[in-house]
């Protein structure tokens with residue numbers, strides 16, 4: 146199965162401030178702010194062409210990303226993400242190899258409606274690893290996801 150680096154994700158305390166820094170200091174174009182209510186986060190992406198930077202701000206304190214920000218009030222590197230062809234197939238393969246895949250076993254989706262999964266940091270050199278399906282089509286596209294204009 147081929148893999149690419151989809152994105153590196155950074156948790157920030159103030160998404161608007163982070164967007165301004167990306168734009169004004171680093172000269173990078175950034176997409177619109179999106180909300181993933183199921184994951185409890187607001188997000189914006191910088192597309193570098195060969196990979197993206199995901200900026201994430203928690204919407205609620207009592208969520209995984211909210212607790213991460215409480216531990217790292219200035220923000221911090223949160224996870225990296227492989228793009229794969231088939232998330233369920235890849236997670237099955239990794240589970241067979243003894244890796245721990247997070248969650249309740251139900252499918253999860255990103256703001257683009259693509260299936261995602263997370264591998265426990267203990268099984269990936271201490272870093273949280275996300276798997277994201279490349280070009281998944283319109284499935285579950287609007288499930289719990291709202292776009293800010």
Ligand code: CO
Pocket residue numbers: 152154199224226275
């Ligand atoms: Co991500």
